[in-house]
Amino acid sequence: MVGNPLTLFIVLTVGMLAFISIGYAIASMAKTTESASGMANVLFFPMIFLSGVYFSVENIPVYLKPIVAFLPLTHLVHALRSVFNEGASLVAVSPQLLILLIWFIICFLFSVYKFKWE
Numbered sequence: 158m159v160g161n162p163l164t165l166f167i168v169l170t171v172g173m174l175a176f177i178s179i180g181y182a183i184a185s186m187a188k189t190t191e192s193a194s195g196m197a198n199v200l201f202f203p204m205i206f207l208s209g210v211y212f213s214v215e216n217i218p219v220y221l222k223p224i225v226a227f228l229p230l231t232h233l234v235h236a237l238r239s240v241f242n243e244g245a246s247l248v249a250v251s252p253q254l255l256i257l258l259i260w261f262i263i264c265f266l267f268s269v270y271k272f273k274w275e
Contacts (some may be wrong), residue, residue, distance in 0.1 A: 159242060160241055160245060164246065167254075168233070168237055169237070171257045171258060171261070172237075175257040176233075178265040179200070179229070179264045181265065185269075185272045207225050207228060208225065208228050208234055209225075233253070236254060
């Protein structure tokens, strides 16, 4: 690891908050455990393959690039790799952290709005 461990911890924490809030949003919409699992799979499996976790996104078709740029996992992967491999500072990965924080806020507010005790 080339980067600062504290920067890596901050990036991981912000990413964790974003994905937990996405999970809360899914849970707030689902009626059953099975439907929540299905919704999560429909959301996360394409995200894993389109975000650059396993495959490079540099050579993807042009029509997929806006979708890839929209996905939160793309920004988390980019920030983690930048800190871990290149030693990027917190300022250097701040655009990715801002996008992850926006995902966190939107999904958290949505889940608070949709949540109902039953």
